[in-house]
Amino acid sequence: MSFADDKIDAGRRRFMMSGALVVSFSLIPGIKAMAQEVIADEGAAVHIGKATQALAGSLKTNPYLDAWIKINATGKVTVYTGKVELGTGVRTALLQIASEELDMAPSLITFLTADTGASPDEGLTAGSHTIADSGSALLNAAAQVRGLLVDAAAKHFGVSGSAMTVHNAVIRTPDGRAMTYGEAVGLVDLHRMATPDSPLKDPAKFDMIGTSLPRVDIPAKVTGGPSYVQDMIMPGMVHARVVMPPVYDAKLLETNTPEILKMPGVLKVVRNGSLLAVVAKGEWQAVQAQRALAAGSRWSAGRALPDPATVHRDLKQISTEHIEIANTHNPAGTPVKTLSARYTKRYMMHGSIGPSCSVALFKDGEMTVWTHSQGVYPLRDGLAEMLSMPKDKIRCIHVEGSGCYGHNGADDVAAHAALIAREMDGAPVRVQWMREQEHTWDHFTPAMVTEVRASLDASGTIVDWDYALWSSSHNERIVNAGRLIPAQMLEKPFVPAPSVPMVQPEGGGDRNAIPLYSFPNMHVMNNFSPAMPLHSSAMRSLGAHMNVFSIEAIMDELAAAAGADPVAFRLKHLHDPRARDVVQLAARKFGWPRPPRKRNHGVGFAFGKYKNLMAYVAIAVEVSVVPETGQVILEHAEVAVDSGTIVNPDGIRNQIEGGIVQSASWTLYEELKFDTSAIRSFDWSSYPILRYSAAPRSIKVHLIDRPGAPFLGAAEASMGPTAGALANALFDATGKRLRDMPLSGDSLRRQIDV
Template sequence: MTVDAPPPPLTDAPLMRDWIDISPAGGVTFLSGRVELGQGNSTALLMMVADELGVSSDAVTLETARTDRTPNEGFTAGSMSISFGGQALRCAASALLVQMLDAAGERLGCPPQELRVEDGEILRHGVSTGLELLDFVAAADLSCRVADLARPKAGGERWKTFRDMPRIDLKERLVGAPFVHDMAAPDMLHGAPVHPPSLHSALVSLDLDALMARPGVVEVVRDGSFVGVVADSPLASARAAEWAAKNGTWEATRIEAIDPVEVIAGSTADAETVVETGDVNRNIGRWYETTVTRPYIFHGSIGPAAAVAVWEGDEATVWTHSQGVFQLRKAMAMALRTAEEKLRVIHSPGAGCYGHNGADDVAFDALLMARAVPGRQVKVVWSRHDEFRAAPMGAAMATRVRALLGPDNVLTAVDVMVNSAPHTSRPGAGGTPNLRAAAYLENPIRPARSPDVPAARGGGADRNAAPTYKVDAVRVQRRLVHDLPYRSSALRSLGAHNNVIAIESLMDDIANDIGLPPLDFRLQHMTDQRSRDVLERIAVETREAREVSLPEGAGWGLGFARYKGTGGYCAVMVRIEVDGDVRVTDAFAVADVGEAVSPDGVKNQVEGGMLQSISWTLKEAVQVDGSSTTSKSWADYPILKFSEVPRVSVELVERPGAFPLGAGEISQGPTGAAVCNAVRAALGIRVRNLPITRGAIIAAANA
């Protein structure tokens, strides 16, 4: 194999047949463990294999994430679909190509090196042979190891015949019914869970006979404090579940009302040092300091969590929009105390999840309810209220950054302390199922303390807590705060959103204090050319817009980071106007994600991350009372609306052939930072407690 190191997914799934299936009729299907979450990765993965083979994208098919067929690639998360999953698939396609061209060479009586493929046709020395590549699929031996054969195309050899491609699944999402929510079967039943109002409450009484007698109810399931209603229509199950919620009684461990952000910011729990280079305990120069907090944030899928399950004997099949079908299977088997092999878990599209939301929980709800009606599919779609009270939330955080400005205005030390609720409670994390209902079954398995995400995988609370700047001494500590009564888990970019805001706020504060343009001050602390390139380019892209004079209450702000310190580079500048509320009028980004398989897909991801981050940063805060969330509907939890959306421009620094770095999570931190810095520029007020609402600005002005 000509690649230096095989992509990591090939370690656990080394054989060609792990990645490729050939039907008796000769149809080639590539198998990926990555799931399509709406980010367009299935289109990009298909493009990568088609490009490697030299065939059109409709000549082969792609099947994703099912425990009975595809490789186990872990969770589709962390912007690694293309970097790892795609590279592995490209290698598998390469191995297949090698075998087919060997066979073609034999037929033509020439060495395979003389052959290449263009648009499905085999060319010899660039001249048509009249042979189609896919006529040689019979020559494939899928028992071979991918790494023994693969010679994936080098950067310059890729994308000769086609470049970029529209999403293969968009039309169906516009006018069709591709979601797990839309699955239909003649005798399908519909389930609705009646989750206890909080993780700390238990069911005391509920008249199950009366519930059973509600209109349309077919079966009622009770296991410990979990109650599920199975009915003949979605509306009947939803209404019966509402009736149960009103008529049951639950006993809650009394938890006093608290301000979660205050508790997290004030925590004195043990801190763990995750980065330490040089000694930050030095004193030559001047220390600057800031602390930025954010509240809990909802994932806020527009489509509530949903799943379909059916039991046949002691085996079950579950259709789910989980990010990790194998991990979900393992977690559900653990919770049911059954063998994993008894469960088959198949990915089916859901609404955008943006991380670990209720997808896994609802799959387990469906499995529990379907057990009561063997042989019949049960579809469970959570209510909006379930979505807001039962799903894991994005973690609340407080990030304190101290920076020492030494002689010649050079930063010599940065010391970061991140206090945060944990950023992962995915199925299986910490060795427990972490499925909501599992915590209150008759034989419960409570969630273990979250270990958070290890630094080797980009960290969780500490993600991007080390600045992307050249500084002699850097220390990052993280303090996980476990004693809050809420469930938090991965939300797009994890700790990077708040950490980048904190670091970039301080960079701006220092630059302002010493009278340097914020961009210049950042460039002075950059030795890495790719970082410099995106920063210099953002200055160019925004130059014309920045020359227009600003009205009062308007300002520009800049934010920059390299995601996880190892991923994509992104610089963002925004222009805002403040008239009571902050409104972003213009948002510019420049990104370098290495080779962009689908440049338009990358731009779409970066744009989406920007708009989502503007929403988080300006508007979003989960309201809580004691152990429950009190935001019940979109009316209590406003997000960015169409009329609040800025003009958006995204430009890519093209790096053909460079390692693809992922795009889905690179812009959230820089965008949040740019917004905060623009507010500072517009008003002269540094708002340190998100979201930057009218009230937060007044509070900061009076602080």
């Protein structure tokens, strides 16, 4: 069948697109207008124009349909996202969303993630925003593309669009005439802005959304196939290793470069100020040369680190900005009982199992970087500034890394690779940090202090709530070249952009500091430190882990003071019906309240709605304690989750389960070891994480699906509730109120012995 008579002239289309500047001001605002609204997403400034504010998700910032979906004349369908796969399974879920609304099997779609040379700019993959933002954008973009193709085919065949059916990218009339997407795309221009209204499918007719499609990233990972940037091999690739300063601000004074250049396979020693690296033909040759170069280099003293014994006291001195984030005053009962508590959290590291890695190629004046950064566009901009290169001459392509959930060394090692590649014109350069570099040069999660004071009236109702926290932004993502560690070491160093607090309701250190519970009188203060003594930045859930821990721990104490069951006490103060649903479901599945426990066993409960914007999570746990060692085992957990429309049930369960395991590790075991001279947690023996022997014995996740409701991010939603439930269960098991993380080990053993 020929559709030549209806086809859009491609040459005329290109001419019209190139001339669109003449008429575009009637369709989309100019740059000044586009910047009228700014939304901060963990460090990435996203500009939204008035003309796009009504669009769904990331369509607000990337409104053209062909930025998301391209279809060629042969019918090949390519779908793009600016988000990346970090091990959460979002690549599979986003593919399901596009597949659903395009009415075609996932296997027929080529799905590409973040690439500054191809994908829309969606800033960072962070904050549980991927499905909420990119998923919403793809849902609507795919529906609109399908609608345009169906309407074009219907017009060609002279029938009503509502009479057409679509299956696997083929559009059919009631009498059997058919047109493929490849044929239909010649009749319609997809380079057009999305509209606020989309011909979305009835959720009751979903075929793909709501099913547990097997993750597309798993097969290679479990069979040993190339899966990560660490696995990349390119023709002519050389290997580099860097030598890092022994402490912050140490300056390179002397090297043994002539000796290193004589070593087997060594191609070059790169030095720029205090940046030092060696390039070799083979990886082991690079490692050997790096060790010799490090041993033969001399550094200045650098700066002293804080005394770990006074870190939490010091926070109150360095927190110089005092930001009131909640202040409500309503009539309430008379306080008859007041409780107060102080909680602390130490510095922790990301603990990436695989050291950060990147490959870079500088050729013909252009730089290509393969990276596991969580934000390829912010990274590209930072590299452009650092290298004094135009942005359009730098391409950052995401390749999965071994995982971290936060701001580890991925951006920094990419900067190392780019700087070294510029010295090795035409050769791909692979740079991988060593284990001690990954640990000691991590962007640690900041220490925190929280204090809460709450009052009950005679009926056992909370009538007054006063909460304060001391910490930093928890987010020093790449917003300029100075945020890249290697850029700070150059002969002409770049200065990091100033740290700024993230605004509510997202929040940074104050994320989830405002309880979802209903209190008539509430005051919440964020005491913000614009500078921290250790390198620190974003780690999964930011301040929510500590804030929900603190809120949920004191809620149990208040329940006890009121003579109330902890679950009933929470329900008494929860008016959000969806919050009540998850609390009641978790309690019912757990069999709350449990009968008296075995000796050294305890149960605990906690609830949170991530950022008060995303998924609802309630969790009931049982723990066991070994008094002689202070070891704590999470024996059993029942979890209820409401994340709106569920795309991939197994994917959500994976993330909730993984979040519980990670949060248990943070809450019970993890703390960074350092002294005034250096970071001492340089390997796994000096930074213990949860071992298999202490892994949760049983976790059951129960999902509340709300088809058609907005997507609510779930990946980070279990971090805080898990911490709170563990604290409450430990009190039930030991009779000790533990307020200083980590909760297990020697500190717990000593308290039990008292």
